[in-house]
Amino acid sequence: MIGFARAERGTEAAYAHGNAEGVGAGGQDVSDADAILQFIRDELDDVPDDHIESDTLLFRSRLLDSMNLLSLIAFLEARFDIKIGATEVVFENLDTVNDILAFIERKKARGAC
Numbered sequence: 001m002i003g004f005a006r007a008e009r010g011t012e013a014a015y016a017h018g019n020a021e022g023v024g025a026g027g028q029d030v031s032d033a034d035a036i037l038q039f040i041r042d043e044l045d046d047v048p049d050d051h052i053e054s055d056t057l058l059f060r061s062r063l064l065d066s067m068n069l070l071s072l073i074a075f076l077e078a079r080f081d082i083k084i085g086a087t088e089v090v091f092e093n094l095d096t097v098n099d100i101l102a103f104i105e106r107k108k109a110r111g112a113c
Contacts (some may be wrong), residue, residue: 015044
């Protein structure tokens with residue numbers, strides 16, 4: 001039940017950080033990388049923003065845990081209109097913002113959204 005509440009919060013945050021068209025809450029354009037970075041920074045209240053960059057190891061360094069993972073997946077699914085299957089939840093796809101962007105690009109190129 002806790003995981004569901006966390007994931008639901010993540011979905012709400014997805015809309016706060018911008019929609020699938022890349023428009024932020026204030027109407028400004030938001031790049032995909034910036035939206036993902038901001039979401040992660042918001043998840044990590046106790047970590048200074050400048051410690052989280054596009055190549056920061058999120059899970060291997062234990063910055064994010066399984067609860068953050070649920071929120072991240074909900075955010076990515078809402079923002080990019082994709083579904084992330086259980087077999088796709090691996091370090092290679094989700095450990096850095098750069099990995100996440102490449103994963104989303106591969107999914108969209110395959111039409112496997």
